Amino acid sequence: MASATRNASRRPAVRRTGARRWTAALGTAALLAGTAALAAPATALASSVPVDFLTRCIPPDIAGLPPIEGTTTAQITVDNASPKVGDTVKVTYKVTRPAASNPVDLALPADIMTPSGKVAIGGAQSGSVTVTGPKKNPPVPGKGAFPPFEMTGTFTVTAPGSITLSPGDYNIHTSYIMELDTPCSVKNPPAPVSQTVTAEEQPGANERAISLATASGKPGDRVTVTGSEFTPLSDVTVAGRAGTAETADRMTFTTDATGGFTARLKVNDKATTGIVAYEGAAWSADKGAGPAAYTVVDDTPLPENSQRLNATVAAGTLSMTQAGDTVQLSAVDFGTGGAANGDLQRVTVKDFRGGPAGWSLTGKVTDFTGPGGKIDAGKLSWTPACATKQGSPSTCVPGSTGPVGGGGATLASTPNGALTGGEFTVDAKVSLDVPAFTAPGAYSGVLTLTLT
Known part of the structure; x- marks a missing residue:
């Protein structure tokens, strides 16, 4: 610092040189873009591509340097390229090789740079997705x-279809002698698309249902099957099931x-334990109903002095209960804000249907309202957990950690299978990110859980 001061006292030309050295000492020169376009890394993921885009960086005022334009090479990747509406997707924005190099001879120390930025959604x-990085970098040699x-950051999928992700503006904060920022913006936004995500609709509740006029019959008897809530004027197959x-x-x-039907199915197979109905060429849990329990009464003559014993296992329902309806989050201080934490009231799911369909438990939350207005619903995040009761045919899978929001997210689920069901407990750690200067008082939002 003393040498910089001495140089500054001589003449304007030398003061300019001193300013540049002072800039290097603060680590700001490391953030200026160059002009060379770089080739794509050989290890780029097949589902995403590195892209080049013109960047305009504004050095801090203390640097005494004009804006510098150059080319940034970056790549966007995601942890899930085929999400469903309501899912949370993790986004990674990597500047694969900054186009600039240190313009001065003075080396820059390690771990002084903290990046942040935006990823454009189209x-x-x-x-856009807000992304941040750790305060971590290797030493940068002079002219190196x-x-x-x-x-990294996350966003919640709110619409089905192709969602494009492009690199956006970024900023590098330096902590070396002084706290300084160098914002870099996309000169001709948006930048080229680096990653495409294909989102699907979250399956809605399957309300298709069937009922039988009788629960048993002899081989060759016909049973009347009544169906409702199927797609109007669609082809439906009614079939027997043996297990x-x-x-x-x-x-x-x-x-x-109206999507209804009445059919008379002839049942010959003595092993039949139920009857199903479905749209399409094969059974689908999303477009099927049943099985409705049905027993074929075996009329084969018994040997002398014998008795036939028959038993029936009746299919039940899919249901959930919760331990309570209020969650008290921890308090935060005005002027500080931060995480208001708590535990979701435990939810118990009982799947006693005995069919092939799994289930999904989702939640969405309203904005939190209070004396200072509202705290956005997207500020509530959760970390789900679930447990499966021993002996259950299905295994519970917790949803992803991340924001809940008004669009909703998955709390827990079980997959479809040949035979599903069981009893499960679902919990979650919840956290509301309260802005620092939110007006004091009580804020409340409503979390709605839906089991399908």
Whole structure:
């Protein structure tokens, strides 16, 4: 610092040189873009591509340098390229090789740079993702190349279709002698698309249902099957089931204009334990109903002095209960803000249907309202956990850690299978990110859980 002061006292030309050295000492020169375009890394993921885009960086005022334009090479990747609406997607924005190099001879120390930025969202969904990176970098020698850096963030999928992700503006904060920022913006936004995410609709509740006129019959008897809530004027197959396998007893017909039907299915297979109905060429938990329990009464003559013993296992329902309806989050201080933490009231799910369909428990939350207005619903995050009762055919899978928001997110689920069901407990740690200067008082939001 003393040498910089001495240089500054001589003449304007030398003062300019001293300013540049002072800039290097603060670590700001490391953030200026160069002009060379770089080739794509050989290790780029197949689902994303590195892209080049013109960047305009503004050095801090103390640097005494004009804005510098150059080319940034970056790549966007995600942890899930095929999410469903309501899912949380983790985004990684990596500046694979900054185009600039240290313009002075003075080396820069390690771990002085903290990056942050935005990823532009386009296509089926619009907006941006805020991303941040750790305060971590190797030492940068004088006139040496700058290291890559990564930033991560998350967003919630709100619409189905192709969602594009492009690198956006970024900033590098330096902590070396002084706290300084160097913002770099995309000169001709948006930058090229680096990653495309294909989102699907979250399956809605399957309300298709069937009922039988009788729960048993002899081989060859016909049972009347009544269906409702199927797609109007669609082809539906009604078939017998022997355990988890479908039998040859089946018929196909078209539903009426309300999505209902009445069919008389002839059941010959003595092993039949139930009857199902479904749209499409094969059973699907999303477009099927049943099985409805049905027993074929075996009329084969018994040997002398014998008795036939019959038993029936009746299918139940899918239900949930919760331990309470209020969660008290921890208090935060005005002027400080931060995480208001708590535990979701435990939810117990009982799947006693005995069919092939799994289940999904999702939640969405309203904005938190209080004396200072509102705290956005997107500020609430959770860390789900679930446990499966021993002996259950299915295994519970917790949802992803991340924001809940008004669009919703998955708390827990079980997959489809040949035979599903069981009893499960679902919990979650919840955290509300309260802005620092939110007006004091009580704030409340409503979390709605939906089991399908």
